[in-house]
Amino acid sequence: MAKSRNTEQKIFDAATELFLEKGVDRTSVREIASRAGINLALMNYYFRSKENLFDAIFTALMKKNSEELIRILNSDLELNEKIRQYVHVYIDMLSENPLLVSFVMSILHRSRERITEMKAINSLYATDQFTRQIIEEGKKGNIRRTDPTHFFVDMLSLIAFPFAIKMLVMDKNNITEKEFQGFILERKERVPEILIDNLRPRR
Amino acid sequence: MAKSRNTEQKIFDAATELFLEKGVDRTSVREIASRAGINLALMNYYFRSKENLFDAIFTALMKKNSEELIRILNSDLELNEKIRQYVHVYIDMLSENPLLVSFVMSILHRSRERITEMKAINSLYATDQFTRQIIEEGKKGNIRRTDPTHFFVDMLSLIAFPFAIKMLVMDKNNITEKEFQGFILERKERVPEILIDNLRPRR
DNA sequence: TTTTGTTTTAAACAGCGTTTAAATTCATTA
DNA sequence: TAATGAATTTAAACGCTGTTTAAAACAAAA
Numbered sequence: 001m002a003k004s005r006n007t008e009q010k011i012f013d014a015a016t017e018l019f020l021e022k023g024v025d026r027t028s029v030r031e032i033a034s035r036a037g038i039n040l041a042l043m044n045y046y047f048r049s050k051e052n053l054f055d056a057i058f059t060a061l062m063k064k065n066s067e068e069l070i071r072i073l074n075s076d077l078e079l080n081e082k083i084r085q086y087v088h089v090y091i092d093m094l095s096e097n098p099l100l101v102s103f104v105m106s107i108l109h110r111s112r113e114r115i116t117e118m119k120a121i122n123s124l125y126a127t128d129q130f131t132r133q134i135i136e137e138g139k140k141g142n143i144r145r146t147d148p149t150h151f152f153v154d155m156l157s158l159i160a161f162p163f164a165i166k167m168l169v170m171d172k173n174n175i176t177e178k179e180f181q182g183f184i185l186e187r188k189e190r191v192p193e194i195l196i197d198n199l200r201p202r203r
Numbered sequence: 204m205a206k207s208r209n210t211e212q213k214i215f216d217a218a219t220e221l222f223l224e225k226g227v228d229r230t231s232v233r234e235i236a237s238r239a240g241i242n243l244a245l246m247n248y249y250f251r252s253k254e255n256l257f258d259a260i261f262t263a264l265m266k267k268n269s270e271e272l273i274r275i276l277n278s279d280l281e282l283n284e285k286i287r288q289y290v291h292v293y294i295d296m297l298s299e300n301p302l303l304v305s306f307v308m309s310i311l312h313r314s315r316e317r318i319t320e321m322k323a324i325n326s327l328y329a330t331d332q333f334t335r336q337i338i339e340e341g342k343k344g345n346i347r348r349t350d351p352t353h354f355f356v357d358m359l360s361l362i363a364f365p366f367a368i369k370m371l372v373m374d375k376n377n378i379t380e381k382e383f384q385g386f387i388l389e390r391k392e393r394v395p396e397i398l399i400d401n402l403r404p405r406r
Numbered sequence: 407t408t409t410t411g412t413t414t415t416a417a418a419c420a421g422c423g424t425t426t427a428a429a430t431t432c433a434t435t436a
Numbered sequence: 437t438a439a440t441g442a443a444t445t446t447a448a449a450c451g452c453t454g455t456t457t458a459a460a461a462c463a464a465a466a
Binding site for chain 1: 393396
């Protein structure tokens with residue numbers, strides 16, 4: 001019994017690694033069991049199926065990585081500062097988990113039809129608080145009136161997409177992993193600048 | 204013999220549909236054969252393996268969809284107009300092929316290690332012509348001096364990423380497929396505006 | 407000691423990608 | 437017309453996959 005929690009965790013960790021590295025569909029349950037150093041049948045004992053294990057992992061990953069982001073979106077920070085913090089924290093988080101974007105993208109495609117029921121995925125998106133803030137700042141004239149949906153999609157795109165095309169960027173610019181990290185670091189300043197610039201009132 | 208080209212094409216078309224819809228790994232060769240209305244063994248007769256068939260399809264998709272984009276990048280158009288045209292054509296192309304982004308993303312992840320040899324993928328990226336144009340316009344003071352790599356990554360992100368998170372956007376904003384198409388249409392004006400705005404000289 | 411939860415062993419199922427061998431259809435060409 | 441050779445089918449096999457099952461072994465708690 002003492003080992004139970006431990007074993008479950010070992011399966012969970014091994015599967016998480018493999019799912020992120022190779023993708024869910026290219027990872028076999030026998031490979032997970034082997035990396036976790038446990039028996040194949042134990043996978044079925046703890047998680048009923050591979051798909052079940054995947055759901056558990058996906059939910060945990062989303063929860064773990066989105067809590068701080070949501071806290072920032074819902075905070076009382078002034079808009080520009082909120083954007084800066086959000087981008088910083090998001091990019092830092094993805095830098096530590098560079099495979100996360102591809103993983104989530106593949107899930108969004110793989111599970112297109114059951115996205116509505118996958119509650120964990122909601123944490124990727126804007127909160128009502130933040131949406132309201134954008135609209136109200138627009139009304140006050142502090143920023144240009146902006147469609148919050150477009151603005152949030154812009155922000156997500158500029159933050160996340162570069163990680164999805166990492167290998168393309170490295171290959172075409174002939175740079176190393178380290179240099180790509182530097183490139184991403186630069187984006188922590190650049191992206192908020194683009195976003196805030198675009199919000200500035202015209203005329 | 205008369206049917207040969209036809210049959211090869213039927214396999215190719217069926218596989219393309221399925222790869223885009225379900226992803227390569229979730230599509231079985233038996234399913235392809237069934238949809239193409241041909242025999243399983245014929246798959247091996249025309250394409251030696253599933254991976255081979257995939258390579259052929261991927262190369263063809265990239266070529267078909269990138270030729271016009273590259274032509275625009277290499278044209279003599281004035282920079283702002285070039286950006287506008289590029290974004291327009293790109294978004295139109297993805298609108299007609301909304302699954303293409305997810306497909307390419309999955310390939311970038313799936314085949315991380317052999318990206319360098321996948322020449323077709325190069326067509327997704329900036330050309331030297333365009334890179335030079337950005338640098339020179341910066342020197343002339345027509346635009347703000349800008350890192351072309353960042354600029355191109357920004358542009359690709361704002362164009363492509365929304366398609367990758369389509370289901371998320373639809374779900375969270377509670378909109379239909381048609382309304383999402385409208386949302387994308389708005390981006391044809393919005394994205395060039397953001398990009399060109401950011402290039403404007405400061406002070 | 408009995409009970410309970412954990413772990414293993416072993417095997418089976420249908421489906422997968424792949425490959426093979428042989429038989430067959432069929433249009434063209436000799 | 438008959439022979440040639442490419443196109444297509446049928447049928448089967450290989451090892452691998454996800455999944456499930458049954459039975460046994462083990463450890464610790466009751």
